[in-house]
Amino acid sequence: WFSRFGDGSMGGKARGLAFLNQILKKHNLFGEWEDVEVMVPRTLVIATEYFDRFIIENGLQYVINSDISDSEILSEFVSSNLPQELTNALRSFIRVVRTPLAVRSSSKLEDSYYQPFAGVYSTYMIPSVENEDQQLRLLSKAIKSVYASVYFAPSRGYITATGNVISEEKMAIILQEICGEEQDGCFFPTVSGVGRSVNFYPIGHERAEEGIAKIAYGLGKAVVDGEQVLRFSPEYPKHVLQTSTPDLAMRDTQQVMYALDLQPERFKTSLDDAVNLCRIPITDCGRFPSFREVVSTYDYANQRMVDSPIPDGPKVVSFAHILRYGTFPLASIVKKLLEICAGEMNSSVEIEFAAVPRTGLFNALQIRPISSDSLKADVDWNDTDTSGAFVESSSALGTGWIEGVSDIIYLRPETFDKMKTLEMAAELRALNAKMRARGRQYILIGYGRWGSSIPTLGVPVVWSDISETKVLVECSLPDFRVDPSQGTHFFQNLTSFNAGYVNVDPYTRQGDNLEISALDSLPAEDETPWMRHIHLEKPLTCCVDGRTGRAFISIN
Numbered sequence: 027w028f029s030r031f032g033d034g035s036m037g038g039k040a041r042g043l044a045f046l047n048q049i050l051k052k053h054n055l056f057g058e059w060e061d062v063e064v065m066v067p068r069t070l071v072i073a074t075e076y077f078d079r080f081i082i083e084n085g086l087q088y089v090i091n092s093d094i095s096d097s098e099i100l101s102e103f104v105s106s107n108l109p110q111e112l113t114n115a116l117r118s119f120i121r122v123v124r125t126p127l128a129v130r131s132s133s134k135l136e137d138s139y140y141q142p143f144a145g146v147y148s149t150y151m152i153p154s155v156e157n158e159d160q161q162l163r164l165l166s167k168a169i170k171s172v173y174a175s176v177y178f179a180p181s182r183g184y185i186t187a188t189g190n191v192i193s194e195e196k197m198a199i200i201l202q203e204i205c206g207e208e209q210d211g212c213f214f215p216t217v218s219g220v221g222r223s224v225n226f227y228p229i230g231h232e233r234a235e236e237g238i239a240k241i242a243y244g245l246g247k248a249v250v251d252g253e254q255v256l257r258f259s260p261e262y263p264k265h266v267l268q269t270s271t272p273d274l275a276m277r278d279t280q281q282v283m284y285a286l287d288l289q290p291e292r293f294k295t296s297l298d299d300a301v302n303l304c305r306i307p308i309t310d311c312g313r314f315p316s317f318r319e320v321v322s323t324y325d326y327a328n329q330r331m332v333d334s335p336i337p338d339g340p341k342v343v344s345f346a347h348i349l350r351y352g353t354f355p356l357a358s359i360v361k362k363l364l365e366i367c368a369g370e371m372n373s374s375v376e377i378e379f380a381a382v383p384r385t386g387l388f389n390a391l392q393i394r395p396i397s398s399d400s401l402k403a404d405v406d407w408n409d410t411d412t413s414g415a416f417v418e419s420s421s422a423l424g425t426g427w428i429e430g431v432s433d434i435i436y437l438r439p440e441t442f443d444k445m446k447t448l449e450m451a452a453e454l455r456a457l458n459a460k461m462r463a464r465g466r467q468y469i470l471i472g473y474g475r476w477g478s479s480i481p482t483l484g485v486p487v488v489w490s491d492i493s494e495t496k497v498l499v500e501c502s503l504p505d506f507r508v509d510p511s512q513g514t515h516f517f518q519n520l521t522s523f524n525a526g527y528v529n530v531d532p533y534t535r536q537g538d539n540l541e542i543s544a545l546d547s548l549p550a551e552d553e554t555p556w557m558r559h560i561h562l563e564k565p566l567t568c569c570v571d572g573r574t575g576r577a578f579i580s581i582n
Contacts, residue, residue: 027047027065027066027068027069028043028044028047028066028068028069028071029069029070029071030070030071030072030073031070031071031072031073031076031112031115032072032073032074032075032076032112033073033075034073034074034075034077034078034196034198035073035074035134035196035198036071036073036074036132036198037071037074037131037132037133037134037136037196037197037198037200038132038133038134038135038136038394039130039131039132039133039136039200039392039394040069040071040132040198040200041132042392042393042394043066043069043071043200043391043392043393045370045371045393046066046367046377046390046392046393047066049366049367049370050064050065050066050390053366055362055363055366058359058362059355059358059359061386062354062355062359062386062387062388063386063387063388064359064363064388064390065387065388065389065390066389066390066391067202067203067204067205067389067391068123068202068203069200069201069202069203070119070200070201070202071132071198071199071200071201072112072115072169072198072199072200072201073198074134074196074197074198076108076109076112076199077173077196077197077198077199078196079109079112080106080108080109080170080173081173083107083109084106084107086102086103086106089102089177090177090192090193091192091193096178096179096297097297099174099177099178100171100174100178100295100296100297101295102174103170103171103173103174104167104170104171104174104295106170108166108169108170113162113166116162116165116166116169117158117162119201120158120161120162120165121158123201123203124154125154125203125204126151126152126153126154126203126204126206126213126286126288127151127152127154127165127168127201127202127203127204128149128150128151128200128201128202128203128204129149129150129151129152129165129168129169129171129172129199129200129201130149130172130199130200130201130202131147131148131149131172131175131197131199131200132197132198132199132200133147133176133195133196133197133198134194134195134196134197134198135185135188135190135195146180146181146184146488146489146490147172147175147176147181147197148171148172148174148175148299149172149299150168150171150172150293150299151204151245151286151302151303152164152165152168152290152293152302153213153286153287153288153289153290153293153302154288155290160290164290164293165201167293167295168293169199171295171296171299172197172199173197173199175299176192176195176197177192178297179490180488180490180491181490182490183488183490183491183493184488184489184490184493186462186490186493187462187489187490187493187494202391204286205218205380205381205382205387205389205391206245206286206380206382207316207382207384207385208288209285209313209314209315209316210313210314211287211288211289212285212286212287212288212304212306212314213285213286213288214244214245214283214284214285214286215244215245215380215381215382215389216243216316216319216320216381216382216383216384217241217242217243217320217345217348217354217356217380217381217382217383218241218242218244218245218246218248218249218378218379218380218381219239219240219241219242219246219249219255219360219378219379219380220239220240220246220249220250220376220377220378220379221237221238221239221260221360221363221364221376221377221379222237222238222239222364222374222375222376222377222396223235223237223364223365223367223368223374223375223376223396224237224238224374224396224398225237225238225259226238226423226572227421227575228259229267230265230267231262232259232261232262233261236259236260236261237259237260237261237360237361237364238257238258238259238260239257239258239259239260239357239360240255240256240257241255241256241258241345241356242255242256242280242283242343243280243283243308243311243316243317243320243343244283244284244285244306245283245284245285245286245303245380246378246380246391247284247300247303248280248282248283248284250378251478251479251480252475252477252478252479252480252483253280253281253282253479253480254278254279254280254281255280256268256269256279256280256343256344256345258349258357260357260358260360260361260364261361263349263350263356263357264349264350266344266349269322269331269342269344269346272324272329272330272331275322275324275331275342275344276324276340276342279342279343279344280308280343281307281308282305282306282307282308283305283306283308283311284300284303284304284305284306285303285304285306286302286303286304287302287303287304289302308341308343309341311341312341316382316384317335317341318335319347319348319353319383319384320343320344320345320347320348321335321341321342321343321344322334322335322341322342322344322346323335323336323337323338323339323340323341323342324339324340324341324342325337325339326339331344333346333347333350333351348383353383354381354383354386356381356383356388359388360377360379363377363379363390364377367393371393371395373395373396374395374396374397374398375393375394375395375396376393376394376395376396377390377391377392377393378390378391378392378393379391397524402425402572402573403424403425403426403570403571403572403573404426404573405426405427405569405571405573405574405576407571407574407576410569412578412580413580414580414581415539415578415579415580416539416540416541416542416544416545416579416580416581417471417499417528417530417539417540417541417577417578417579417580418530418537418538418539418577418578419499419528419529419530419535419538419575419576419577419578420535420537420538420575420576421528421529421530421531421535421538421575422526422527422528422529422570422571422572422575422576422577423526423527423528423570423572423575424497424524424525424526424527424528424569424570424571424572424577425524425526425570425572426569426570426571427568427569428496428497428526428568428569428570429565429568430467430565431467431468431469431496431497431565431566431568432466432561432562432563432564432565432566433461433466433467433468433469433551433559433560433561433562434468434469434470434471434545434559434560434562434566435454435457435461435468435469435470435471435557435558435559435560436470436471436472436542436545436557436558436560437450437471437472437473437485437556437557438556438557438558439473439503439542441555441556442473442503442556444474444481444482444483444484444506445481445482446556447474447481447482447484447485447486448481448486449555449556450472450485450556450557451485451486451487451491453554453555453556453557454470454485454487454491454492454557455487455491457552457554457557457559458491458492458493458494458495460552461494462493462494466494466561467494467495467496468494468495468496468559469495469496469497469499469566469568469579470492470495470497470498470499471499471501471540471545472484472485472499472500472501473500473501473502473503473506474500474506474508475500475508476492476498476500477489478508483508484500484508495525496525496526497525497526497527497528497568497570497579498525498526498527498528499528499529499530499540499579500527500528500529500530501529501530501531501540502530502531502532502533502534504533507531507533507534526568526570526577527570528570528577528579544581545558545560546558548560548562548581562581562582564582565582566579566580566581566582567579567580567581567582568580
């Protein structure tokens, strides 16, 4: 079930999978829950030896320090040949495994504590086809595409920002069976999600140490890319804020799902590793048999939510049968895995998982350590003067006082347009490069969700685009509100680097405030159509306290 091929490193992600496999064995969790199999999916790790050989045998060393585009790099890699021994091994592998496969990165630097490289490299998914040669071509193309992603511009930027050297990075590959079922030409799990052993934003009677989970119908891309999904505490699975009222359930639950398209021709050479994934509106999911297992129905006549797919009316992805009525022990499995793994790793952890309740299958897909240093801050707010602050928030993460920052980059609210966020990302990328060259860090203020893969939800930057940010501020507008980030690849990088995170929503939280006029009155060092950069003579006073969730920033 877990094999490796070749010498050298397995990479961080594969080490995490091997650890997970051992934990399941050590604690005998495979059959802990009646009629449920808890396991790591069948996995083959191709060690870094073959990455080195692929580069050398095809003369690709010139790519390491060249200035060619990502598309040119991808083309060069895909047109090159894998070592013959690896090709033979892959042919043997696909004769045994006849399911769709995830071809995942596992670099030497991935999933370390303070530089996790979460979401930096590519993961491609390929369908299973009857023709062995065609299957081998699909698999080889996916592997070479993941190899190429080491040298893409966002990867280079991240490696530079973390003080590493591109020439020292090496890539292992994980070939992993995808957890799921075929339904109407698509392949996907009924439930996928991410669990964290620490909850950075406990609500009501939740506590930080009880953990948190986010789950979605379909592939986990909806969760890690920051789409709207369901949030619940494994300790209180019956109490889900998003489904507590019909209005919330209709507005704040999952709107789209992802699935693998099983047509082999959909998998093309592309910089987009989701090239053959379908993004399907929830309103179009009625054709999938498993959809009935996760939805509730809004009963217009009685103005209430009914935990059944049978009545006529709008369907809401509530997972009520699983969370409220326990038809599948999802909360119990996630809770126990998080507790055991956090204890074994002696660190807070994040676990990705997928499940098919109908067949009783739960797959643990990945584990990584996460930083919870922000919950250890010790700030005496009784002795702290916050008068004159232009940013105040009661929903923040950070390690306390942040010193030595004299620069602010902010989006201009009068020109902000959620249909133009790609242009904003390009401007910010250029400003960040200037700040890196000047050796200066800055506070970044914007609207919506930074790092969202959906441009209409916020500015779709990757971490290397804002690597010099010391404090990240997300603010709501009257007609544009997005929940605080949590459980995404971008957010994982943010917390691991101990950058402060501040969410400001003056429309729903009393005391939250953003005074942009205080910044508009100051002269700009750089100004673009979408943003302004201010440099101050004195450093800002900035405190981001993850323990209490409070934050403020003021100009001295």
